[in-house]
Structure formats: C-alpha cells, structure tokens
Amino acid sequence: MKKRLFGIVAGVIGAAAAVLLVLIFHKPSPPQEVSPPTRAVKLFRVSSANTSGTIVYPGRVRARTHADLFFRVSGPVIENDLELGMAVKKGHTIMRIDPRDYEREVERLTHNIVILKSQLTYKEQEYRRMERLLKSSAVSKADYELALSSRDAAMAEIKAQETELRIAKDKLADTCLVAPFDGRITDLKIEKFEMAKANEIVVSLQNLETLEIVVHVPEGNLPELQTLGSGGFFGREFPVTFPGRQLRHTATLTEFRPVTSAENGTYELRFRMTQPEKFMIFPGMTAEVQNLPDRRSISSKKPQVPFSAVLRKNGKDFVWEYIPESKQLARREVNVLRVHDNFAETDSLPAGTLIVAAGGTWLSETHQVTILNPEVLRELD
Numbered sequence: 001m002k003k004r005l006f007g008i009v010a011g012v013i014g015a016a017a018a019v020l021l022v023l024i025f026h027k028p029s030p031p032q033e034v035s036p037p038t039r040a041v042k043l044f045r046v047s048s049a050n051t052s053g054t055i056v057y058p059g060r061v062r063a064r065t066h067a068d069l070f071f072r073v074s075g076p077v078i079e080n081d082l083e084l085g086m087a088v089k090k091g092h093t094i095m096r097i098d099p100r101d102y103e104r105e106v107e108r109l110t111h112n113i114v115i116l117k118s119q120l121t122y123k124e125q126e127y128r129r130m131e132r133l134l135k136s137s138a139v140s141k142a143d144y145e146l147a148l149s150s151r152d153a154a155m156a157e158i159k160a161q162e163t164e165l166r167i168a169k170d171k172l173a174d175t176c177l178v179a180p181f182d183g184r185i186t187d188l189k190i191e192k193f194e195m196a197k198a199n200e201i202v203v204s205l206q207n208l209e210t211l212e213i214v215v216h217v218p219e220g221n222l223p224e225l226q227t228l229g230s231g232g233f234f235g236r237e238f239p240v241t242f243p244g245r246q247l248r249h250t251a252t253l254t255e256f257r258p259v260t261s262a263e264n265g266t267y268e269l270r271f272r273m274t275q276p277e278k279f280m281i282f283p284g285m286t287a288e289v290q291n292l293p294d295r296r297s298i299s300s301k302k303p304q305v306p307f308s309a310v311l312r313k314n315g316k317d318f319v320w321e322y323i324p325e326s327k328q329l330a331r332r333e334v335n336v337l338r339v340h341d342n343f344a345e346t347d348s349l350p351a352g353t354l355i356v357a358a359g360g361t362w363l364s365e366t367h368q369v370t371i372l373n374p375e376v377l378r379e380l381d
Contacts, residue, residue, distance in 0.1 A: 213251050329369060
C-alpha cells in the first residue's frame with residue numbers, strides 16, 4: 001500500500017516538474033500584426049472664397065463640325081475605299097456612284113438643244129420673211145402671227161431644254177460625294193457595289209480638331225441670365241477633366257440655350273475646346289467641367305463644403321481631413337456659419353484643404369483610405 005502511494009506522489013511531482021520546465025523554457029510567439037482597415041472615400045478640395053460653391057458638372061463630348069452625308073441621286077456605288085477613322089481632306093471625292101445613266105441624259109438633252117436651235121433658225125427666218133411680206137400686204141396678219149408664235153414657241157422649248165440640261169448636269173455632278181470639310185470617317189453605312197438611295201445617309205464625317213462639351217444644368221443651380229452674360233462667364237475658360245482617362249484640359253463657355261430640355265427640364269451650356277496635343281479626345285467621351293458658376297455661390301463670400309462632409313460630436317462640428325504626405329486621415333474641427341442647399345459655409349478651412357466628402361461616420365484615424373477621385377489630388381499641382 002505504501003509503495004503504491006509513493007508511486008502516485010512521485011508521478012504528481014514529475015508532472016509538475018515537467019510543466020514547470022515547459023513554462024520556463026517556452027518562448028511565446030510574437031503577436032501577429034493586424035493591418036489597419038481600408039475604406040474607399042471621395043475627396044473634396046476646398047476652394048477659396050471667390051470661387052466657393054462652384055459645382056462640377058458631367059458633360060458629353062461631341063464634334064463641333066459634323067455632317068451626315070448622302071447622295072441626291074440613286075445608283076450603284078462604284079467607288080468606295082473608305083475605312084472607319086480615315087482622315088479625308090476638304091474637296092476630296094470620298095464616294096462615287098455609276099454615272100452612266102446621268103451622262104446619257106446630259107448627252108440626250110444636249111443633242112435635243114442642237115436640233116431645236118437649228119429649227120429655231122429656220123423659224124426665225126420664216127418670221128422675218130412674214131414680217132417683210134406683211135408690210136407690203138403680200139400675206140395676211142394671221143399668217144404673220146402664226147410665224148411669230150411658232151418662233152416664240154421654239155425659243156421657249158429651247159429654254160426649257162436648257163433648264164433640264166442644267167438639272168441633268170447637277171445630277172451627274174451629284175454622283176460624286178465630296179468632303180465638305182477636313183475630318184474623319186466616323187460611320188459608314190454602305191459598301192462598294194451596293195445601291196445608294198437618294199437622300200439616305202451613307203457616311204458620317206466629323207472634324208475632331210474642335211470639340212464641344214454639352215452640359216445640362218438644373219434650374220436651381222443656374223445663375224441669372226444677366227449674370228451669365230455680364231459676369232465674365234461667356235468666353236471664360238474652365239478646367240475640364242476626363243475621368244475615364246484621368247486627363248485635364250480647358251474649355252471655353254460659348255453658348256447657353258435659354259429654354260429647358262424636353263427630356264429632363266435642364267438648361268444646356270456648351271463649351272468649346274481644341275484637340276489636345278498630348279492625348280486624343282473623341283466624341284462620346286465623358287467630361288467633367290469644373291468651377292461652373294452657381295447661383296448659390298455668387299453672393300457667398302465664404303468657402304463652402306458638402307454638408308455630408310460635416311460630422312457632429314460632443315456639440316462640435318468637424319470634418320475628416322486627408323493629408324497627402326502621409327496618406328492619413330485627421331479629424332479637424334470646423335466652424336459652420338450656415339447651411340443651405342446641401343452645402344455648409346465655413347470660415348475655418350483654408351483653400352486647398354482636402355476633406356472626405358461623405359461617409360465620415362465610419363472612419364477613424366487608423367483607417368487606410370482608397371481615393372475614388374484621384375484627379376482631385378492633381379488639382380493641387
């Protein structure tokens with residue numbers, strides 16, 4: 001019995017010693033580093049007081065000079081070496097239809113006029129003879145008037161045939177489709193040897209050297225008409241970005257349509273720009289026009305930020321400021337003067353400050369952020 005008890009005690013002591021050795025010599029593994037969470041945000045750049053409240057409007061690029069070309073006559077196409085995107089010069093024949101029927105019509109009318117003129121010569125002589133005989137009373141006045149009307153009818157017939165000849169020559173000239181301006185082929189609706197129908201579009205031509213950007217502005221954001229005209233907005237250049245390609249350029253405000261669009265009830269502004277030298281802009285691309293005049297900002301003297309960017313905690317207002325150097329967020333207290341039209345007017349943010357435009361409730365200083373509109377960073381350059 002004693003031996004059994006001694007064995008149990010010895011086993012307990014050995015197990016305790018083993019546990020003690022493990023605790024002494026075991027090195028705990030270092031804790032794994034947890035990467036900070038990442039959030040996607042859109043930034044807003046605070047503008048100076050004299051440009052505050054301006055809005056970025058999306059627009060669509062189109063060619064300033066464009067045309068849908070068609071033949072004025074019908075016929076099979078015998079010349080068509082066009083390709084989409086091909087550059088053509090003004091006056092260059094870009095397509096031709098078979099001219100044989102129209103050439104024969106010109107020949108027929110030309111021949112008819114020759115015959116009619118020879119007949120007119122005879123009738124003119126007959127009229128002159130009747131005129132002399134009438135003076136000597138050798139013929140009746142009725143015979144004289146018959147010769148006169150025959151001569152006049154021949155002259156009228158010649159004029160009618162000459163008019164038809166000019167029309168036939170125009171139709172013959174219309175068998176050649178000529179480029180009315182320098183441009184590029186943007187659409188091709190017919191191929192060689194196919195039948196071209198009169199007044200149906202066969203090719204589209206656009207000049208890509210001068211482009212337009214069409215922007216639609218809601219009624220509530222549109223400045224008064226006299227402000228647009230006298231406020232220096234017409235003829236003024238505005239910065240333009242192309243989000244799909246992350247490019248920047250400038251465009252000039254040239255036109256304003258003072259009637260609403262039937263589709264969406266907005267007003268149309270048109271901007272003109274030249275084709276950039278370092279990159280190519282094509283019709284149909286999306287553009288964003290910056291710093292457009294806004295009725296709310298004309299009387300405002302303080303910088304404005306989106307109201308969605310302002311957060312409130314412990315009775316104080318703040319925004320999340322983005323620091324480009326460290327790529328970190330910092331909470332910044334702001335002094336909101338007033339709120340109107342989803343914008344907050346403040347005097348405590350200097351121009352150029354980058355803030356998170358919305359969604360700040362879910363952010364903290366430890367968050368890493370992904371910028372959804374990186375072009376706003378280049379505006380600081």
